[in-house]
Amino acid sequence: MAKRAAPEVNAGSMADIAFLLLIFFLVTTTMEKDSGINRKLPPIEDSDEDVIIKQKNIFTVLLNGKDQLLVEDEIMELKDLRAAAVEFLDNGGGTDADGNKCDYCKGKKDPRSSDHPDKAIISLKNERKTSYGQYISVQNELVAAYNVLRNRRALEIGPRRGFADMNFIEMQKNYKDVNWVGNKEKLKELISQIKKEYPQKLSEVQ
Amino acid sequence: MSKFKKKKDGGLPAINTASLPDIVFMLLFFFMVATVMRDNSLMIDNHLPSASEVEKLEKKNLVMYIYVGKPSSQYKKKYGTEARIQLNDKFAEVSDIAAFIYSERESKREEEIPYLTTSLKVDKKANMGLIGDIKQELRKVNALKINYASIKGDVSRNKQ
Numbered sequence: 374m375a376k377r378a379a380p381e382v383n384a385g386s387m388a389d390i391a392f393l394l395l396i397f398f399l400v401t402t403t404m405e406k407d408s409g410i411n412r413k414l415p416p417i418e419d420s421d422e423d424v425i426i427k428q429k430n431i432f433t434v435l436l437n438g439k440d441q442l443l444v445e446d447e448i449m450e451l452k453d454l455r456a457a458a459v460e461f462l463d464n465g466g467g468t469d470a471d472g473n474k475c476d477y478c479k480g481k482k483d484p485r486s487s488d489h490p491d492k493a494i495i496s497l498k499n500e501r502k503t504s505y506g507q508y509i510s511v512q513n514e515l516v517a518a519y520n521v522l523r524n525r526r527a528l529e530i531g532p533r534r535g536f537a538d539m540n541f542i543e544m545q546k547n548y549k550d551v552n553w554v555g556n557k558e559k560l561k562e563l564i565s566q567i568k569k570e571y572p573q574k575l576s577e578v579q
Numbered sequence: 580m581s582k583f584k585k586k587k588d589g590g591l592p593a594i595n596t597a598s599l600p601d602i603v604f605m606l607l608f609f610f611m612v613a614t615v616m617r618d619n620s621l622m623i624d625n626h627l628p629s630a631s632e633v634e635k636l637e638k639k640n641l642v643m644y645i646y647v648g649k650p651s652s653q654y655k656k657k658y659g660t661e662a663r664i665q666l667n668d669k670f671a672e673v674s675d676i677a678a679f680i681y682s683e684r685e686s687k688r689e690e691e692i693p694y695l696t697t698s699l700k701v702d703k704k705a706n707m708g709l710i711g712d713i714k715q716e717l718r719k720v721n722a723l724k725i726n727y728a729s730i731k732g733d734v735s736r737n738k739q
Contacts, residue, residue, distance in 0.1 A: 384600070391603040398610035407642065407698060408633040409728040414718050436707075451734070501708030505647075505701050506628045506737035508710075509727055513630035513734050520632055549637075577714070 410512055415576065430487050432461045432495045436511055438502030451510055458518035461486055462493050462571065477526060477570060490522070494574045515575055522571045527563075534563050541567055623648035623665050628703040629732030636726055641694050643683045643722075645676065647709060648702030662705040664713070673709075676716040700728045703737055 434454070435443040442449050444457055465478025467488030475489045487493035495515055499508055524540035531539050535556070539547070541564070547553040548560050625648045636642055646665040650658040654670075664671045666679045684692055697717060701710060717725065 384597075387600040388596070388603055391600050391607055395603055395607040395610065398607065398614050402610055402614045407636040407639070407726075407728055408731060409636065409698060409726040410630055410632065411634050411696075411724070411726050414714060414723040414725060416721065416723060417718050499707045499711070501706060501711065503707040504703065505705045505707060505710060506703030508707050509628040509630055509703070509729055510734040510737045512727065513632050513729075516632040 410509070410516060412512075412575075412577070426492075426494060427488070429485055430492045430494060432458065432487070432493065434495065434497045434511060434515070436497070436499045436503045436508060438500040440504055440507040442511065451514065454511065454514040455518050455521070458495060458515055459521050461495075462490050462518060463522055464493075465489060467492075477529070479525075490571050494576060496576050496578060498578055516573075519571060519573050519575075523567050526567050526570060530567075531563070534559060536560060536563060620668060621646060621665070622651060622654055622668070622670065623663060623702065624651050625700055625702050626704070627700060628727075628729045629734060629736045630727075630729040631731065631733060633729055633731050636696065636698060638694070641687070641691060641696060642726075643680065643695060643697050644700055645679075645697060645713060646700045647705050647713070649704070662702065662709055664709070673712045673716055676713060677720045680717070680720045680722050694724075695722065696724045696726055697722050698726045698728050 433443075433445060437443065442451060442454065444454060449457065460480060462480075463478050464480035464483055464486040465475030465488070466480075466482045466484045466486055468474055469489040469491040473489075478490065480486070497511065497515065520542065524542065527536075527539065527541040527544055531537055531544070536544065536559075544560060544564055544567075547555065548557060548564060623646055625646060647662055648665075649660055649662050650670070658670060664673065664676070666675060671679070680697070684695065687695065699710065699713065714725070717723070
């Protein structure tokens with residue numbers, strides 16, 4: 374008897390099976406990357422030693438249970454908070470801990486406001502009834518104030534170091550980007566210098 | 580007459596679908612590779628607040644999630660309408676957070692532990708009182724790196 378060829382397998386339903394799997398993975402996929410505002414909580418310290426900070430170096434932001442904002446004992450709208458925080462941080466009326474003047478500050482040099490960005494502290498207080506949404510809005514504005522100053526500083530000293538037309542946010546992004554072409558060592562140095570010039574001192578007390 | 584039948588005129592020839600499985604498989608592999616499985620099913624309402632200065636969270640495997648919000652409709656009867664904490668598919672109390680952090684740390688390699696971040700996924704309508712308690716609890720177990728999960732957008736959307 375003649376040898377018969379093996380019958381061909383019907384592959385018509387292969388697409389259906391593949392579709393089934395595809396739909397399963399489509400449904401279970403979470404594509405978005407998590408994003409948010411990074412914060413570092415203060416560690417619990419055993420010592421009861423109080424560090425004395427001059428009142429003029431503290432920028433108090435109080436958020437009450439009705440989501441109203443009290444900044445330096447004055448009622449303020451959320452939209453004005455960023456400018457007020459920038460003005461406070463950038464004041465540079467005195468010297469830092471080592472006695473250096475703030476030569477990159479462009480503020481009013483008001484002796485009643487903060488001495489130096491290195492000393493300036495923003496203190497954010499909230500009540501138990503404060504809504505989380507409003508709290509994040511305020512946090513966002515305060516972080517934005519720091520970013521405004523850092524971006525300005527980056528555009529100022531960036532070109533001298535060979536990183537022209539790049540603000541602080543872009544610098545950080547480029548530093549993390551593996552495809553970015555450039556001197557990462559130098560960029561890292563620059564980023565940490567700017568971070569040191571405008572340190573983020575934001576305390577969340579209860 | 581002839582041995583060979585003349586082809587019928589008219590009528591579209593069937594489209595060859597032999598390569599359809601290949602295309603589908605290609606898509607399938609893309610999604611398989613890009614997938615991170617949803618590991619928690621949410622039992623609470625979770626509408627994150629918006630913020631413009633957000634940073635991306637790198638290294639998903641080094642992130643611990645704490646969810647806070649009102650119980651969703653099917654749990655309302657049992658758990659009430661006050662905002663609750665959810666850890667790993669279960670409702671939890673503030674006092675459970677320490678144990679949760681320790682068990683998460685246990686499952687990671689030792690050198691990774693300092694890089695662990697706690698992501699607070701909190702509904703924007705929740706009260707800060709509960710968040711303050713959570714933060715205090717995190718400080719006690721020395722989990723100091725936190726991230727307030729929020730969507731990139733304008734802050735005006737946080738108003739209710």
